[in-house]
Amino acid sequence: MQQGQKRVMQISPERETKRKKTMETRKAEEAMMRKCGEILEKLMNSKHGWVFNEPVDVVAFGLKDYYEVVKHPMDLGTVKSKLDKRVYKNPIDFRNDVRLTFNNALVYNGKGEEVHTMATVLLNVFNRLFDPAYEKFEVERLRVSIEHQRYMQSQAALPMTNCKEADKESVAKQKSLVLEAEENPRMKREMSYSEKDRLGMVLQDLAEVYLNEIVDIVVKRNSNITTPDEDGDIELEVEALDSETLWDLRRFVRLKFNANRGFRLRKHVNS
Structure with a gap:
């Protein structure tokens, strides 16, 4: 510290506890987002993943009415790009885009069509991988919150x-x-x-x-x-x-x- 500079001391008995809570919550969120990346990689490398890894080429496939039916196009490649750039603020935003990718395919392609079947399979795989991981994340976040509340209550009750x-x-x-x-x-x-x-x-x-x-x-x-x-x-x-x-x-x-x-x-x- 250079001579003449002021050291401002923040005196707050609760600040350190809040800081620890924030750090633990952020650590859990980062772990969950890494899990999202692992799940996405499995989907993209799966047997049917190639169909959904890039935006639908409406010109090549002659899908003139695609944008009339699908209002919000999405694909796994775009999801990966957003995940890598930390666009997603939380795991739910990631989940919504992945499900949107497959739901678009289900809406545009009727039952019995090959793409509809592929989308159904991968959507089920995604839910089976994501839901338990997110539940574990929620439990950890709740644990941190409860411990923080208990500490604050114990201090208030001294x-x-x-x-x-x-x-x-x-x-x-x-x-x-x-x-x-x-x-x-x-x-x-x-x-x-x-x-x-x-x-x-x-x-x-x-x-x-x-x-x-x-x-x-x-x-x-x-x-x-x-x-x-x-x-x-x-x-x-x-x-x-x-x-x-x-x-x-x-x-x-x-x-x-x-x-x-x-x-x-x-x-x-x-x-």
Whole structure:
């Protein structure tokens, strides 16, 4: 981080959970779209696939009324092109185009005709391959959503008494750290940009668990910069905080890391 640039710290206890949910959902969607590609390849390479791999050549076959009957032409080659270019936003759009390809053939060609029979066979093959895969995808997406909801509900249901006790304990620890700082001349100097940068990164991680305590430290001298935005998040510019608050935050970080994972503290905040 270059000198003079501002680090804006987004403090939101729910943000990391939302990010994980989004990543898991996207991962499931990408896996399903890869499955769509595998299914399409099987259809195109099948015994009857050649009939549907390219747009219908109405001139070569003399099908003068084709576009009067088939309002939305589609073929597997076009489906593959759209899939490769990531045109499809979801598996359902892909499914609809594949089914449209075969349904067009069923509509234009009467029962008993060879193309009608081929379309019926491949449509059944497609449904047999796609439907179970999509059902599995839906189950996975539902699982991610349910886990996210359960987590959010559990956080909302945390007893307020436990929060109050934790706050009291935090205040007591902070008082002892402030007394310690008054006797430490190093804590009276200005914090360097690199120190602020490292501090901001560590606070970003700790905010998921210790949001209230971090805010308590900041508002002691900076009550005007902790107003939530429209999303309910609190934005803090580390560079905008006064030196005493910065050192208070660093001591808080040391306290938490020493208690839980002190070996990581040296990596992040030791100067």
